[in-house]
Amino acid sequence: MTADETTVHHGTLPKPTNLRDTLERAGIEYLDVDEERIVVIYQQAILMVTATDGQVTATQELDVELWEAAPGTVEQEPETLLTAFCDELVAATDTP
Numbered sequence: 001m002t003a004d005e006t007t008v009h010h011g012t013l014p015k016p017t018n019l020r021d022t023l024e025r026a027g028i029e030y031l032d033v034d035e036e037r038i039v040v041i042y043q044q045a046i047l048m049v050t051a052t053d054g055q056v057t058a059t060q061e062l063d064v065e066l067w068e069a070a071p072g073t074v075e076q077e078p079e080t081l082l083t084a085f086c087d088e089l090v091a092a093t094d095t096p
Contacts, residue, residue: 047066049064
C-alpha cells in the first residue's frame with residue numbers, strides 16, 4: 001500500500017458503545033489519541049479508529065483506517081482485515 005492509498009471501513013455498532021471497554025473485553029490493545037480517536041493494534045496491524053458520531057466513550061458509528069499492515073502480510077486484503085476487526089468489535093459489544 002502506498003502513502004496515497006487509504007483503506008477506510010465504515011462500521012456501525014448495534015448500540016452506543018464505549019470503545020475502550022469493548023476493546024478491553026475483546027483483549028485488543030489500543031492507545032488513546034483524543035476524545036474521538038483510538039489507535040488499535042489488531043493482528044499486528046495498526047488501525048486508527050474514529051468515532052464519527054460522538055466520542056469513543058459512547059459511539060455507534062465509526063471509521064476504521066488501516067495505518068500500517070502487519071509485518072509480512074502482503075497477501076491479506078486490507079478490507080478483509082478491517083471487516084474482521086469490525087466483526088470482532090460488534091461481537092464484543094454483546095459480551096456481558
